[in-house]
Amino acid sequence: MFTDDLYLDSKAGTPPKTKHVSFKPAKKFHSNDYSNNYVHRKSFPQKYVANIENTVEGYPKLKRLLEIKEKQILEYSSKPYGCKIGLDQMVPKLNQWIHKDKINFDIVMIGCLSDNQFIYPLLTQLPLDKLVSKPGFLFIWASVHKINELTRLMNTELWAKKFRRSEELVFIPVDKNSPFYPGLDNDDKALFEKMQWHCWMCITGTVRRSTDGHLIHCNVDTDLCIEKENNRDGAVPSDLYRVAENFSTATRRLHIIPTRTGFEKPVRLRPGWVIMSPDVMLDNFDASDYKKEISKIGTNIPIKAEIENLRPKSPIQKAQ
Amino acid sequence: MVNLELLDFLIESHAQLVAEPVMGNMEDLFVLYKGIYIASGDDSYSLERFVEDIDSIANTSKGSIVFEENRLLSIEKSSHITKYIKLIDVYLLNLLHEQLVPSSRVNRTKNSKTDAVECAPASSSNLMDRLMVALDSAIEIKSDIESRKEKVWNHYLFSKLDELLTTNVGSNILGKERAMHNTPVAEFIPICANTEHSSLLSTLLYIVNNKIVSMQTTKLSKCEAQCPGFKECLLNNIHYVSNLKPQTDLTLGDCSYLDTCHKLSTCRYVHYLQYIPQSLKERVSKESQEMNKIMETKNSKISYYTHGECCSSSFKTLLPPQWICCDVRKFDFRVLGKFSAVIADPAWNIHMNLPYGTCNDIELLELPLDQLQEEGVLFLWVTGRAIELGKESLTNWGYEVVNEIAWIKTNQLSRTIVTGRTGHWLNHSKEHLLVGIKGKPEWINRNIDLDLIVSITRETSRKPDELYGMVERMVGTHARKLEIFGRNHNVRPGWLTIGNQLTGNCIHEMDVQERYDSFLNSASA
Numbered sequence: 134m135f136t137d138d139l140y141l142d143s144k145a146g147t148p149p150k151t152k153h154v155s156f157k158p159a160k161k162f163h164s165n166d167y168s169n170n171y172v173h174r175k176s177f178p179q180k181y182v183a184n185i186e187n188t189v190e191g192y193p194k195l196k197r198l199l200e201i202k203e204k205q206i207l208e209y210s211s212k213p214y215g216c217k218i219g220l221d222q223m224v225p226k227l228n229q230w231i232h233k234d235k236i237n238f239d240i241v242m243i244g245c246l247s248d249n250q251f252i253y254p255l256l257t258q259l260p261l262d263k264l265v266s267k268p269g270f271l272f273i274w275a276s277v278h279k280i281n282e283l284t285r286l287m288n289t290e291l292w293a294k295k296f297r298r299s300e301e302l303v304f305i306p307v308d309k310n311s312p313f314y315p316g317l318d319n320d321d322k323a324l325f326e327k328m329q330w331h332c333w334m335c336i337t338g339t340v341r342r343s344t345d346g347h348l349i350h351c352n353v354d355t356d357l358c359i360e361k362e363n364n365r366d367g368a369v370p371s372d373l374y375r376v377a378e379n380f381s382t383a384t385r386r387l388h389i390i391p392t393r394t395g396f397e398k399p400v401r402l403r404p405g406w407v408i409m410s411p412d413v414m415l416d417n418f419d420a421s422d423y424k425k426e427i428s429k430i431g432t433n434i435p436i437k438a439e440i441e442n443l444r445p446k447s448p449i450q451k452a453q
Numbered sequence: 454m455v456n457l458e459l460l461d462f463l464i465e466s467h468a469q470l471v472a473e474p475v476m477g478n479m480e481d482l483f484v485l486y487k488g489i490y491i492a493s494g495d496d497s498y499s500l501e502r503f504v505e506d507i508d509s510i511a512n513t514s515k516g517s518i519v520f521e522e523n524r525l526l527s528i529e530k531s532s533h534i535t536k537y538i539k540l541i542d543v544y545l546l547n548l549l550h551e552q553l554v555p556s557s558r559v560n561r562t563k564n565s566k567t568d569a570v571e572c573a574p575a576s577s578s579n580l581m582d583r584l585m586v587a588l589d590s591a592i593e594i595k596s597d598i599e600s601r602k603e604k605v606w607n608h609y610l611f612s613k614l615d616e617l618l619t620t621n622v623g624s625n626i627l628g629k630e631r632a633m634h635n636t637p638v639a640e641f642i643p644i645c646a647n648t649e650h651s652s653l654l655s656t657l658l659y660i661v662n663n664k665i666v667s668m669q670t671t672k673l674s675k676c677e678a679q680c681p682g683f684k685e686c687l688l689n690n691i692h693y694v695s696n697l698k699p700q701t702d703l704t705l706g707d708c709s710y711l712d713t714c715h716k717l718s719t720c721r722y723v724h725y726l727q728y729i730p731q732s733l734k735e736r737v738s739k740e741s742q743e744m745n746k747i748m749e750t751k752n753s754k755i756s757y758y759t760h761g762e763c764c765s766s767s768f769k770t771l772l773p774p775q776w777i778c779c780d781v782r783k784f785d786f787r788v789l790g791k792f793s794a795v796i797a798d799p800a801w802n803i804h805m806n807l808p809y810g811t812c813n814d815i816e817l818l819e820l821p822l823d824q825l826q827e828e829g830v831l832f833l834w835v836t837g838r839a840i841e842l843g844k845e846s847l848t849n850w851g852y853e854v855v856n857e858i859a860w861i862k863t864n865q866l867s868r869t870i871v872t873g874r875t876g877h878w879l880n881h882s883k884e885h886l887l888v889g890i891k892g893k894p895e896w897i898n899r900n901i902d903l904d905l906i907v908s909i910t911r912e913t914s915r916k917p918d919e920l921y922g923m924v925e926r927m928v929g930t931h932a933r934k935l936e937i938f939g940r941n942h943n944v945r946p947g948w949l950t951i952g953n954q955l956t957g958n959c960i961h962e963m964d965v966q967e968r969y970d971s972f973l974n975s976a977s978a
């Protein structure tokens with residue numbers, strides 16, 4: 134009796150042992166409601182995406198493709214160029230490039246992840262169709278609100294004829310502490326807190342995805358980028374450049390940043406790109422040097438058999 | 454009259470005074486000040502005098518000391534002082550000091566700097582000297598009171614503007630809090646990201662017919678030894694294990710369709726099964742049920758923040774699901790009445806063979822959607838080419854596009870969709886939902902949710918259910934809500950659904966029933 138009591142007493146004092154917890158599997162599939170979770174725990178839904186850091190996780194073929202492409206793109210890159218220039222001097226300078234220096238670009242990216250950009254004046258003052266070659270690709274990055282405003286301009290017949298809108302890209306910061314949180318885009322009209330940046334991807338001239346494999350590689354990247362940890366070090370996350378590089382094989386690439394980005398978000402240089410910005414870290418662009426270098430590299434990255442084997446292609450058309 | 458000693462005290466120790474543990478508490482400040490500046494035993498300087506002196510400084514140099522009210526303080530300490538110092542702007546205090554005792558402070562800092570210069574080696578052209586000269590000239594500029602004043606004011610203005618821009622409005626804070634108390638908690642189980650766990654787990658599970666049947670618990674302790682924390686993780690997180698079959702070729706990687714693959718018995722790519730212990734599922738379900746029960750009993754008391762709610766919201770019961778099977782293109786929208794929120798998911802005429810009929814884009818534009826709301830919100834799902842068309846239609850119907858919600862489409866493993874040629878030029882990992890507003894609905898609860906939905910894809914073109922919760926939080930659960938082009942899985946309490954693939958009709962609102970009957974009569978007549 135005595136020992137029994139002692140045993141029971143000591144048992145009552147200890148927490149119940151988790152020895153008999155069942156590991157029996159549940160039968161029903163469970164999926165989480167991240168919007169509900171946000172309301173209750175203030176934890177952002179995008180953070181639960183499982184492949185943010187390694188987007189192609191689980192797809193070895195795609196991973197290999199991206200690796201080879203990255204290597205080949207670097208191999209056929211011009212050296213990084215910067216053109217440090219005031220905002221009001223951008224249009225005259227670009228006009229000079231077009232008319233005097235006779236330079237064209239196949240990929241032109243305009244804007245970055247910044248709220249206060251002068252995109253509209255740039256688009257209306259610039260003979261953009263002369264700057265972008267045919268076929269050419271135009272990427273315009275801005276806040277959702279700005280892109281929505283630009284829709285009016287881009288939908289006018291004159292514009293729509295020259296630049297066919299083909300995809301809308303989205304960039305999402307991971308949380309509100311991110312340097313890419315679009316805080317100022319949250320105006321009084323918004324019904325939902327904004328967490329996105331949008332990009333208009335336009336194509337000039339004609340390319341066909343089934344036959345123009347020497348010009349474009351379709352379906353390599355997706356239309357969505359979520360901020361990665363190592364992407365925070367500048368005004369432009371490298372993913373923005375990567376999408377353009379992977380899509381078009383062209384080597385003449387220009388990025389115009391029509392805003393001041395400041396010291397906290399410096400504009401970094403990138404091989405293969407001419408970057409025009411008031412805050413770019415280097416001012417080394419010279420038209421004749423650039424043309425010489427491009428003539429050495431070639432205007433397009435050559436076809437590589439291994440990439441051709443790996444990249445997603447349209448189903449083969451029946452012979453006509 | 455400004456108490457100069459107090460001013461000195463505030464300038465010298467401004468940082469410590471507003472930081473922990475003093476936190477700007479007036480009584481503590483008084484004790485500190487008294488300890489330093491007032492001889493012990495002298496009780497003539499009272500707390501009241503101290504507060505008056507502080508106030509006089511704050512009034513003389515506006516904005517130099519920022520107070521904040523704290524009612525809790527007075528309850529705690531039964532004191533009449535309800536404010537504490539939140540911020541001391543030492544620039545402004547310095548300015549005040551200079552006005553009262555010209556040149557004293559400036560000289561002091563200047564002297565200390567020149568001392569430093571004298572200490573430095575005398576060689577004239579070394580870097581150190583040049584740096585010191587630069588520093589000195591900086592001080593010279595600063596000591597010029599006019600330019601310094603300007604700098605201070607710019608700094609002050611900037612911090613004020615920044616505060617204004619970043620301050621969250623009260624309605625938003627209250628709205629979010631209310632949404633938290635009124636939204637039932639959904640069962641939430643985190644997903645384990647440790648690949649070692651899933652490979653260990655796959656050695657333990659017994660899979661038959663693409664289902665996890667049982668687990669070899671005897672091997673568990675061995676795995677635990679190999680990877681500490683494994684058991685604990687199993688009992689708290691969702692795990693995915695590969696469902697390997699004789700034909701599976703590991704080098705190929707994951708199947709693009711995963712759990713929705715139709716050729717499970719022949720597909721050579723890797724598929725996965727979800728493992729959650731029954732006990733975990735039951736525990737989470739019990740926890741959220743308990744939380745929701747507490748929420749229900751709490752809500753029997755009416756919340757003080759009633760913005761955008763109907764007056765009987767605390768006891769009103771939700772209308773059961775209503776639906777009308779009809780051809781939307783030929784339906785008379787006047788039958789339906791007016792709504793606070795409308796969702797439309799039209800089948801845009803895109804170049805893809807969808808398993809259901811598509812209506813013509815022009816026909817969509819011609820729908821009389823302008824009749825459905827006096828003021829309110831309309832949500833329009835759009836794909837690729839239809840984004841502009843959708844924006845145009847919304848404008849034509851009298852709406853302004855104020856948001857675009859992105860649905861980040863995920864698969865079984867909570868990864869974004871990156872393969873499968875889902876778009877023409879790039880793969881599509883997200884879909885767009887345009888949000889248009891009409892009129893000036895003051896009853897709307899803004900910014901409760903984000904413009905993002907992260908949710909798993911289901912049947913073709915089926916949209917995430919998360920949207921319903923977001924809309925209900927925005928317009929209230931009892932507001933009238935309509936879904937156009939809905940299917941059977943879209944019917945939901947509090948919502949009226951119309952579409953041509955619904956089974957029959959179900960109408961509970963008498964006026965809608967009456968108008969519907971007369972519409973049918975006139976149509977048949």
